[in-house]
Amino acid sequence: MDGQNQPRKIEDAPAKDYAQGRTVIADTAVAKVVGLAARKVAGVHALGSGTSRSIGALRDAVGATDLTAGVRVEVGESQVAVDIVLIAEYGYPLHNVAMAVRGAVYEAVEDLVGRTVIEVNVEIVDVFMPAMDLEKTSSRVRERLDVGTRQPVPTIDIEDQP
Structure with missing residues (x-):
């Protein structure tokens, strides 16, 4: 092949800064980047509120996953503001x-x-509790819940007190 029909790689782009032209990046594209980044964070169970997650479940069933659920962005010429609504997994400190x-x-x-x-506002609307099946629950969650490790509370008979 002569290499003319192959796509140009990013690293092959010329170093010269071209001032002509304008790049428009749609809110939807930015929202997808945000949604994918947020979903990769440990402790994030799902994005969106109950209603948007219900609609998302229907979309998932037909193979049209909405990666922007729970994400709202405002994209300007050079700045972006982001609002994210999410459900955290139990066992992870919410502020973390x-x-x-x-x-x-x-x-x-x-x-x-x-x-x-310029800002990322995070709203945690719920905490996901995994099923309490000890065989399937991760050791990290079991430790956080103290499942199976709680000691009985000692009782004191008031009549035995001096």
């Missing part, structure tokens, strides 16, 4: 989950979209 999501979103948007993130 929120901070990790915020960091993942900042990094993904700045790296992949090329815009400055």
